[in-house]
Amino acid sequence: AQSVTQPDIHITVSEGASLELRCNYSYGATPYLFWYVQSPGQGLQLLLKYFSGDTLVQGIKGFEAEFKRSQSSFNLRKPSVHWSDAAEYFCAVAPRSGTYKYIFGTGTRLKVLA
């Protein structure tokens, strides 16, 4: 079955520390890959996406993600976390053809300590 797994429900980091949020997917073929962020009381905002090409993708707010086909992973990273990064992060996949349906992970809630 197609699925997206975010194994960490909660992560706490200190401001200025590095961050890595994990995402693994199970899919028949390499899908399109996305990371979204949801700040408290807000909708989701796209951070970055991977369609093809360079497996290291740069996004907004200083985030990057690396696609590793062999591990079916698309982990999100940031070298130095800011207090404003506290939010919930969702990994999502979508098929390269056919329907427009995303499959979302269950989310990782990030807490940032001052």
Added chain:
Amino acid sequence: DVKVTQSSRYLVKRTGEKVFLECVQDMDHENMFWYRQDPGLGLRLIYFSYDVKMKEKGDIPEGYSVSREKKERFSLILESASTNQTSMYLCASSLGQGALEQYFGPGTRLTVT
């Protein structure tokens, strides 16, 4: 910037009431989506529409219906609200085929008592 607006941020309804959640996008997008967001479950697709008057069921359509009479507006209808429909509802839109980035509204937190 693409803007997706939802008619209410918070809504409280009674069991058995008919509930309408409205979503409007201002960027002429073909595709519109309704999701339900619950803690620990992520986002689950209820319905989506790829054209006016066209709709397809998502993963959890039971107890819901939708209407899309105009391109910019997509309504979610709870025919007879139940307490297990208490949730956050998110609307999203995206441009035509192949343009997969979805733009989300701020959400409606619905409580059914």
